[in-house]
Ligand SMILES: Cc1ncc(C[n+]2csc(CCOP(=O)(O)OP(=O)(O)O)c2C)c(N)n1
């Protein structure tokens with residue numbers, strides 16, 4: 198269990214990630230805001246508490262790896278990386294601009310701290326499995342974390358990986374499903390219903406847990422437990438909201454990619470001010 202102080206630190210970190218993500222997308226004027234916001238708490242736990250990383254040496258061989266297979270969530274990942282010191286915070290304002298190191302989708306050849314290039318949905322599970330096998334061959338005690346979207350797991354490639362990983366006892370692979378129930382243009386249940394995601398992975402031989410994806414303590418606990426699994430990969434199904442933590446985005450039906458009108462720009466500014474106040478309050482909490 199996390200101590201109270203550790204939890205407050207994670208709350209601060211998550212609030213900062215959310216704040217910086219909003220600033221990035223507001224500055225650009227458009228972006229994949231819904232799916233970036235729904236993984237903020239997960240990123241806070243991974244980068245803030247769980248992953249073995251070294252911002253001064255992003256390619257450190259002994260690090261844990263993160264494959265954000267839903268690569269359109271790049272802005273949230275960049276916010277977390279900048280806050281951890283992989284590159285200056287000011288770089289966030291170059292998001293998706295010409296010659297930027299921060300493209301809309303994650304690119305390992307451009308950005309310090311990005312372990313895998315992603316964006317073509319479904320492929321991340323294959324690369325994550327390759328990395329996990331590599332760690333095993335090299336006898337490295339590193340974990341591979343893999344974040345996929347619920348819409349993304351409509352992809353057939355996911356299920357090939359879902360079959361392979363338990364067959365090869367990849368207990369160094371931890372899959373996190375951002376189950377925000379929506380994909381590009383609608384609800385996943387209407388487009389291609391997944392049924393009960395946890396049961397599907399369990400039937401393929403994964404160790405499965407289900408948590409509230411907005412609850413930092415629960416996410417931490419679940420990952421902590423998953424790391425102890427022996428002989429099988431772990432899948433953690435995160436119950437999230439597309440646009441999580443920003444009321445107007447949560448309440449926008451088509452919130453996958455928003456091009457900001459004046460109204461949205463103003464609402465984002467209000468959300469930024471609210472989060473800034475929240476952060477100030479959290480700074481004072483012991
Ligand atoms: C192979 C592939 N097909 C289609 C797309 C276009 N696309 C980008 S995001 C997206 C929806 C993804 O939904 P989900 O995985 O649920 O992401 P989230 O809700 O977290 O944004 C689609 C279809 C893509 N990037 N890759």
Ligand SMILES: [Mg+2]
Pocket residue numbers: 232346347348349375376377378379380439
């Ligand atoms: Mg989704």
